[in-house]
Amino acid sequence: MPGHTTSSVREKTTLPWQLALTVDRDSPLPLAVQVRNSLRRLVENGSLRPGTRIPSTRQLAHDLGVSRSVTVEAYEQLAAEGYLLTKRGSGTTVSEPPASQAVPTLVAPDRDRESAGALWDLRTGTSDIAAFPRQEWIRCLTAVINDAGRQELSYAPPAGVPLTRHVLTGYLGRVRGVRTRPEDLMLTAGFAQGLALICQVLIDRGHTALGVEDPGHPGEREFITSSGLRPVGIPVDQDGLRVDLLERSGVRAVLMTPGNHFPTGARLGTDRRERLIAWARAVDGYVLEDDFDSAFLHRSDRLPALQSLAPDRVVYAGSASKILAPALRLGWLAAPSELMASVEHVRSGWDIGCSGIEQLTLARFIDTGALDRHQRKMRTEFHKRRAVVHRQCAAHLPGTRLLGRDSGLQAYVELPRHLDEQALVRAARNRSVLVRGGRFYTLADTTRPPALVVSYASVNRAELSRSLAALGEAYRELGGAAR
Numbered sequence: 001m002p003g004h005t006t007s008s009v010r011e012k013t014t015l016p017w018q019l020a021l022t023v024d025r026d027s028p029l030p031l032a033v034q035v036r037n038s039l040r041r042l043v044e045n046g047s048l049r050p051g052t053r054i055p056s057t058r059q060l061a062h063d064l065g066v067s068r069s070v071t072v073e074a075y076e077q078l079a080a081e082g083y084l085l086t087k088r089g090s091g092t093t094v095s096e097p098p099a100s101q102a103v104p105t106l107v108a109p110d111r112d113r114e115s116a117g118a119l120w121d122l123r124t125g126t127s128d129i130a131a132f133p134r135q136e137w138i139r140c141l142t143a144v145i146n147d148a149g150r151q152e153l154s155y156a157p158p159a160g161v162p163l164t165r166h167v168l169t170g171y172l173g174r175v176r177g178v179r180t181r182p183e184d185l186m187l188t189a190g191f192a193q194g195l196a197l198i199c200q201v202l203i204d205r206g207h208t209a210l211g212v213e214d215p216g217h218p219g220e221r222e223f224i225t226s227s228g229l230r231p232v233g234i235p236v237d238q239d240g241l242r243v244d245l246l247e248r249s250g251v252r253a254v255l256m257t258p259g260n261h262f263p264t265g266a267r268l269g270t271d272r273r274e275r276l277i278a279w280a281r282a283v284d285g286y287v288l289e290d291d292f293d294s295a296f297l298h299r300s301d302r303l304p305a306l307q308s309l310a311p312d313r314v315v316y317a318g319s320a321s322k323i324l325a326p327a328l329r330l331g332w333l334a335a336p337s338e339l340m341a342s343v344e345h346v347r348s349g350w351d352i353g354c355s356g357i358e359q360l361t362l363a364r365f366i367d368t369g370a371l372d373r374h375q376r377k378m379r380t381e382f383h384k385r386r387a388v389v390h391r392q393c394a395a396h397l398p399g400t401r402l403l404g405r406d407s408g409l410q411a412y413v414e415l416p417r418h419l420d421e422q423a424l425v426r427a428a429r430n431r432s433v434l435v436r437g438g439r440f441y442t443l444a445d446t447t448r449p450p451a452l453v454v455s456y457a458s459v460n461r462a463e464l465s466r467s468l469a470a471l472g473e474a475y476r477e478l479g480g481a482a483r
Helices: 031-044 057-064 068-080 111-115 134-147 162-176 190-204 218-227 243-249 270-282 337-348 356-367 370-396 421-430 461-477
Strands: 007-010 016-019 084-087 091-094 185-188 209-214 230-237 253-256 286-290 314-319 331-334 401-403 410-414 451-455
Touching: 031 068, 057 068, 068 084, 134 356, 134 370, 162 185, 162 314, 162 331, 162 356, 185 190, 185 337, 190 218, 190 286, 190 314, 190 331, 190 337, 209 218, 218 230, 230 243, 243 270, 270 286, 356 370, 370 401, 370 410, 370 461, 421 451, 421 461
Parallel strands: 209 230, 209 253, 253 286, 286 314
Antiparallel strands: 007 016, 084 091, 185 331, 314 331, 401 410, 410 451
């Protein structure tokens, strides 16, 4: 066909193979773009499998009859996007799927299917998406795009846009006491990617296990297992994680929610914080602090981030998923300098960073005070919803006990010991209420009384009252009110 050329090469085994790649000299698309797009399609449709060796830039340029600069540009772009892997002396091959794509999501994939037909969803894992401040976000996004030059519209550094790292460092220092520098803070694709990065760094440093709170997030435990580490449950009581049991566990790193334990709402006390830091230093280990809902804790309930006590031993992690919306896929890690170097090394082999436009929009959202205003509004609203839970539990679930303090995103409701937790969950489902029992969050600690974990993050006060009244009907049916 006029204007088209096909490239043929041979593998080291001397068996002939055909690289079905063409360029059209009459096309308005630059030749480098054509080569890049064609190669990308071959990888995405499975024609080129991971590990497949492809021609050198020099050989492909010769075969296609184009300048070598054309193939060099195409290969560099595809390498930056994670499609190709180039090693000196080994040639160019198709990359393995990024490790960040190989680990499972922290959100249950069957959540929507389970929700079918239910009126009220009181399960954890969601935020109040309906309250997302659309107009203020749009104003910030519009301003960012209007001001964007070549640099802002190009690829952001893998660790994050410098301006956003600077703004976020100041913000976290102001509201959480986090002690870090912009160069030790990384923007990630949500908390999940941050956790995956830390897991890989720990594995590279010889760790085989990671301590987790028990009860805790079951999705995170599966995530950790898929990453190659063994989750080791550390029991939690009314004062937070049992540091004495952590000391006996043999692990050298632990993932925890010290500010407001998920799901019980316990706060790690001052004495345990100090003992935890001493443990981390003694074992040359790390604490990964998941600060998932501190934005919604009342000032009287809110201690500074654990990281503020030991920036050399605590990795601070947060995200926009709960405070704004999960769809933004923005998270952050603040790590000790020597650990961040390893995190950046791992990240460089996975992807080329998050959306620079979204990062700059977040920076402007913080700078204009919009994030502070939104959080104050939501703190007030969630406090009112928590009060509804108190009233309705007293009225419809007598004999139960709410753990934790009066802020956060969910309530841990201890049930009478004689009650069948799972039977209550099923009975609630029959009344169109979706809720999870305490055992759903447990790894190994079977000593805890039966419980329900009631999320009020995405249900307004009126619907929350109705759902808890319906839950009370199921509770009475199973004899929950019996003394």
